[in-house]
Amino acid sequence: MWDGGLMKNGKKIIIAVPHGFCAGVRRALETVEKALELYGKPVYVRHEIVHNEYIVDALSEKGVVFLEHISRLPKKAHLVFSAHGVSPEIEDDAGKRGLDIIDATCPLVKKIHLQAVSYSAKGYAIIIIGHRKHPEVVGTAGQVDESLIVESLKDVGKLPEIAQKRIACLTQTTLSADDTRDIICAIKKKFRGRKIAVLNDICYATQNRQNAVKTLARKCDAVFIIGSENSSNANRLREVAEKAGAKAFLISGEKGVPPNALKGLNVIGISAGASTPEILISKFITFLNKMGWHDIETIGTEEKKIVFKLPARFAGE
Ligand code: SF4
Incomplete structure (x- = not known):
């Protein structure tokens, strides 16, 4: 396998750049945080705000309630639409029920x-x-x-x-x-x-992450994509890595590494879906460090930082 760097024990980690959060996910999460800050709990979110279980669990602990159906919500309840967007039917229904709609759909x-x-x-x-x-x-x-x-x-x-x-x-x-x-x-x-x-x-985030993973996969024995099973873009990253010739795994975190998956590997590639928080990548790297992978390098180019404006009520407009 590729040996462009100096590896002490032949073991190396390469991290794809860019990886992880995109502008739409950042905006959606900030929207929910602002709603919590301004209105207190509970804040309701239709569907998972973004497809990542770690984020959903963390927000649930703060008082966010995730639901698929809005029929039981009390009038004036604060309801956030997830980054994935909704149909006009749901928007109309929420309006008729007198809910306070906060739209976190990615622009x-x-x-x-x-x-x-x-x-x-x-x-x-x-x-x-x-x-x-x-x-x-x-x-x-x-x-x-x-x-x-x-x-x-x-x-x-x-x-x-x-x-x-x-x-x-x-x-x-x-x-x-x-x-x-x-x-x-x-x-x-x-x-x-x-x-x-x-x-x-x-979108730009999907394209950039896929391009980086393609290059990454060619230099690695195996690529680990960190993301939830229901994350479309994380699944696609795993497929892209596999098509580029590497063994590829989609894992929710270090606990999701299949038994023996690290056996015989020297160069391990890491990337993450657009809804995966950086902490999960850090934890996985710490885990690999303990398993003997210490050398770390990155591959790819930082993407231009894009920031989407928050919904008007939180953007001070
Ligand atoms: S459309 Fe792209 S930028 Fe928007 S939330 Fe989805 S992955 Fe992120």
Whole structure:
């Protein structure tokens, strides 16, 4: 395996840059913290604010209540929409129930909602590439009366005839860039002759983390992606590492390392999903230190720091 550095015992850790929190996750977490600070507990959050169990547990301890259904909430309860966004149906329902809505939807997801509405109004058929059950896709699909969802290349073959002459392809923000490219090619082929607007909505954070993991994987015996099982972008990072030729594991933290997974490894790569807090990476590194991995280096380039404005009530507007 790669030996570009000087390793005392042949064991080395390489950390992908960038990894971990993106601007949308930071904004969502700060929004919940501000709501707690201003209104006290309980603050309700529809769905997990971001897909990370460590964060959900930590916020629950502070008095945040996570729920999927809002029907039992008392009037005026403070309800935060998660970073993944919601459909207008849920927003309307919350409004009718007199809840105090605080929208922590990532602005990049909001942008996709607007694209769906705008292209649909112009008469385009809407195809959403993404995971059918993921809350972001459910929220985007809910913006329009009709849409088709494509999860994989296989699904393209199953798409029905589309009456409209124009088609808009929207994507979930956290997909694999490579897989999505293939799916879009297949859609173009299937609907040859139609005008197809491709709106590449895979976000900057997803792209940057995937690019870094691709480079990382080529230099490692195994790559550990730290993130929760339900985190779409963390799962994609694991797949990207595997496709690039490394053994790849998705672990929630050091306790999730499968038995014998470290056996025979010299160079271990680490990255983390956009919703994984830095503390979990530090803990994993400490664990590896104890297991004999001491040399640490990074690979990749820091991304430009992006900051999304908080919801107006917390941004002092
Ligand atoms: S991964 Fe991308 S779309 Fe999702 S919250 Fe982060 S910046 Fe927003």
